[in-house]
Amino acid sequence: MTSKYPRRAPTIDEVPTRAVPPVAAPSSDWQAGGELCPSGAILPSEKRIQLGKCVFCQRCSGAGFRFDESPEGRESALLAQTVQANDGASPKGPSPFKRSFHILMIDVGSCNACNLEVLNLATPYYDLNRLGIFFTNSPKHADALIVVGALNKSMVEPLKRTYESMPEPKLVISAGACAISGGVFQDTEGFASPVQGAVPVDVVIPGCPPSPIQILEGLLLATGRLEGKTGGRAIH
Amino acid sequence: MDSDEGGEDVLMPKYVERRQVEEAGGPVQLSTVFKAGDRDYALLSDTANNRTILSELPTKLGEEFGPLLRGLQARPGSPVDLDLGGKVEGYGVFTFPYGPVSYGVPEAGGFKFITYGERIVKVVPQVNFKKRGVENRAVGRDPKDVLPLIERSAGNFSAAYSSCFATAVEEALGLRVPSQTKWTRAVAMELERIYNHLFVFGRLSEAAAQNVATAQANILREEVLRLNARYFGHRYLFGINRIGGVSADLSKTDRKRLSGSIRAIVQEFRRLIDYFLSSRIFLDRLQTTAQLSRQDALTLGAVGPAARGSDVQWDDRLTYPIEPYGDIYVDVETEPGGDTMARTMVRVKEIYSSEVALRELLDGMPSDGCSAQARSGAPIMSSPEFSFCRVESPSGDLIQVVELDERGRIKALHIRPASLVNWLPFAKCLERNVFTDFQFAFESFGLNYADSDR
The missing domain is CATH 3.30.70 (Alpha-Beta Plaits)
Structure with a gap:
């Protein structure tokens, strides 16, 4: 199964x-x-x-x-993409996350579909633990932050503070159209900016919502286990 | 008694009574208040007679409606406290803030617990952290362009949201919609109910550390999501509705297969429930936890499984039966207990009754097409000021009021989500419970911040 x-x-x-x-x-x-x-x-x-x-x-x-x-x-x-950090200082060389990988999900204004798809990764059909990836409940234990939802004005500060409390090295993964660009909510009153406007983003996973497998691909890409994945699609 | 003045310009769906109500109370619940044209209206639910009442304000609004009004009118950008006011003071009493980044609740929303240690004296839910402003964004746009926004207001109630919106718009436009369209929508809504109830059951078993039950419930839910994807193209049923139509034309073989798959899933679920009902440690966590009396459920306006768990007999599928719910058999599942166990059993029984309803829907679906005759732009409405629709979303009664301008564009949209009215009953029933009961109460209400914040 x-x-x-x-x-x-x-x-x-x-x-x-x-x-x-x-x-x-x-x-x-x-x-x-x-x-x-x-x-x-x-x-x-x-x-x-x-x-x-x-x-x-x-x-x-x-x-x-x-x-x-x-x-x-x-x-x-399977559309996940790595993003060149804005300052051009994205880490080169081997990924520091080749072994166990702890992720934390933060909702900054989603419709709940992305949240459910991320949580679905822990269910028997997808079982992300088999790949050494685990959910954690504290930013202090997290290697990567999965951000879902259209960044809301009232969630900018909580997002920044969550990011700041994570230890180095750390990654940010934007999952879903809303997190990447605002999706259908980009002209609503509550929308602040794309997630990369508040914290540096390393991997984006397009989709509305991305299915668990698409999210899993993004996680593997983030850990550097999908070497040789070719890019070339226009994400931004 | 019907009031004549101003009555003829409003499209009156069946099961609606138009009369002036001076004060909500007793069995008459205030459901929502909204502005249309330059008048203020109130929608009320007469739970004794199973009728929807449309009344003009001023209906006297008691202070228990303050939080509802605050929630309805809140602007994006700042959190809103939903409480009835009143200070709690005493030796050792302190406020424990929780959220908006919390891990017990996988969404952005918060609570203020007022406590002196283990027992919760009072809870103040904080909403509006993810208010996007869907209603205002819709203004001035063509209803068909608003649908993608509506169905993404609350992702896991998407079929209910888009069906409610489409029905209200079709009514305002005077569109004749083929029955197959409406039956297909009902199929989608019942599938949505099943997977949401399975989600709630999974979360409850997770909270009780019942890992096998959690895994089993998650497997069944994933199977329903896959059925959604196979027959409607999307796991969360986005994009199924058009104005006047649906995108999925279920063939006879499709319908037979879907019916068979659902039966197998629900059969498996019955076995799971047999184990559940014999697990004393699981039941101990649910029974007598977070009790909501029938009186409180009525006064505070609880809806959905939360209200039915306190013996309030209101289910929009019966009390506001848009087609096809008048033609098929649906049972209102109620439980008298008012505790978490009662709310859970309402959901369990609703999964069973949804399976029966689905079988009937899929067997008897007419085949007169999936879209109303093509018609662009020009509105043919007589002169409806507004139209509204009520739909039973998995967490309860969802109301949408649509006002169109003369070009058929949205002039005003009003959404009254189920979760918004359930915060107060939730806060009420959590009083005097301990912290560890929080998750059980929360999950059993099926509260959804995306829904209440829209």
Whole structure:
């Protein structure tokens, strides 16, 4: 029952239909796509898709954007990316997190779906303990902070203080469109900024919400266990 | 008694009575207050006669409605205390703040516990840490563009939210919606109820350190989420609703398979419950914990499984039966106990009754299409000032009031989430309990900050 990922590719049940990213086809109408997109992920002027903003609603299929839902296409739904730190000082060399890895989830204004998907990692179907990854309940014990939700004005300070109380070395993982860019909430009154506007982010996991397997991929990427993962997709 | 003036411009759904109520109280609960046009209205629930009452303000509002009003009107950016006021003082009494970054509750929200050590004297829930302002963001936009926002207001109640919104908008537009659409929505809402109740059961067993039960409940919940993904494309049922339609056209074989899978899951759950009911240590944590009397449930306006656990017979599926709930058999599950055990048993029985309802929904689903006839822009509404809808979300009664302008865009949107009204009953029933009971009380209410903060 437990997932075989990352030893094997994720199954169809582990990557749902609405986790597959949109792909532009020659026939895609960028202008119409930009109007259909609820979160501004489609940029008609630059003709590109910002997956960090995408909420995977598939409304843009009405403008000719494609979704490869075949079993092979679903692997393209593994979208986690490392982010170059703003000051260019991201650590080089071997990852300090090759052994056990303790993560802490913080909600800064989510709809609760991302929270549930992160918690699902501890259930028998995903069982992240088999990979030496553990949830912890204190920032003092955490190696990585998983941030979910559209950063709310009243959560900026708690987020910064949580980050500051973590010991070095530490990582921040932004999970979900809301944390990366605000998603559908980017123009609401309560939205403060993307998470990277408050604390430095190392890994982003697009999705709305990212499925447990997608989050797991982000965690493995953060620990440096997915060497050779190629990037190249436009996240920011 | 119907009041005539101003009555004809409001679309009146069935099971609604329009009359002036001077004071809420007794079996008549105040559900919400909202502004439409330049008038103030109140929606009330007559729990004795199972009717929704629409009344104009001024209805006299007692001070017990203060927190509800504060919660409804709160602006984003600062936390709001939901309490009835009054100071607690005494030797050794202190306030213990908890949250918004807490790990017992996996969401951003807080509490102030007023205590003198182990016993809780009073609890003040703090909400609004993640208020995003969905209602204001919707203003001036086309309802179909607002749907992605609505269904992400509370991710795990997404089907209830979007179905409620779509129904209210369709009513305002005067759209004739095919029955299959409505039946498909009900299927999604029942699936949502099952996985949320399984989540609550899992959290309760986790709190009681029942690891096997936790794992089993989580397995079953994951299986329901996978069914959601297989038949509706999304694990949390985002994107299933359109205005006038649904995105999933369940074929006959799909429906048969879905029905079979749900039956297998619920059968497994029954076995789990047999073990649960024979585990004395588990039951000891739930029985007599956080007792909410029927009187308090009524006065403080509790809704959903929390109210039904205190013997209040209100379930929107029966008292506000939008199609198809008038056509299928749904039982109101109530328990007289008022304790955590009663609320848990209400949820357990609702999983069973949802399975029966799902079987009926999937067997008898009409096949007259998944979208209303295409019609763009031009609103055909007569002159409805506003329309509203009530839907039983997994944690209780969800109300949305929609006001459209002449171009069919949202003029005002009002959401009254279930979790918002359940904070006070929750705080009330936790008094005189000990700290270790907190998690049981919290989980059994199914309180959801995303829902109450929207």
